[in-house]
Amino acid sequence: MSGEGSDNKPSKLSRIAAIIIGLIMAAGAAYLMYLGIATNNFLYIIMGFLLFSFVTSLLNIGARPVPSLMKPVNTMTVIKCDKCGFSEIREFRRGDYIFKELGKCKDCDGTAYIKSIYTIEEEKGKRL
Numbered sequence: 001m002s003g004e005g006s007d008n009k010p011s012k013l014s015r016i017a018a019i020i021i022g023l024i025m026a027a028g029a030a031y032l033m034y035l036g037i038a039t040n041n042f043l044y045i046i047m048g049f050l051l052f053s054f055v056t057s058l059l060n061i062g063a064r065p066v067p068s069l070m071k072p073v074n075t076m077t078v079i080k081c082d083k084c085g086f087s088e089i090r091e092f093r094r095g096d097y098i099f100k101e102l103g104k105c106k107d108c109d110g111t112a113y114i115k116s117i118y119t120i121e122e123e124k125g126k127r128l
């Protein structure tokens with residue numbers, strides 16, 4: 001046993017695998033439909049048709065980029081001071097990370113730090 005092949009890009013590989021599986025299933029679906037027509041068995045035709053539509057939708061999903069990646073997101077940073085309880089929310093800036101010290105607190109001589117970072121999804125760009 002060797003751990004070869006882990007360097008390959010999984011997204012590209014899985015897409016090729018999905019296409020190959022899709023083609024095999026499409027061939028199976030076509031064969032089912034052919035069988036149904038040849039033997040006059042309506043059930044085979046329905047099964048073949050269902051499998052075929054399933055395969056085409058599967059391939060469509062694989063060919064499109066993931067929609068969640070295209071959603072605009074707002075990243076927010078929560079700043080807090082433990083000494084006086086000061087807390088502030090501002091937009092995320094490059095280099096922000098949780099527990100990063102930001103220097104002197106605005107309200108007291110304590111040290112302000114980043115308490116948490118979170119994202120808000122925007123409902124922009126609605127279609128239809």
Ligand SMILES: [Zn+2]
Pocket residue numbers: 081082083084085086105106107108109110111
């Ligand atoms: Zn403070």
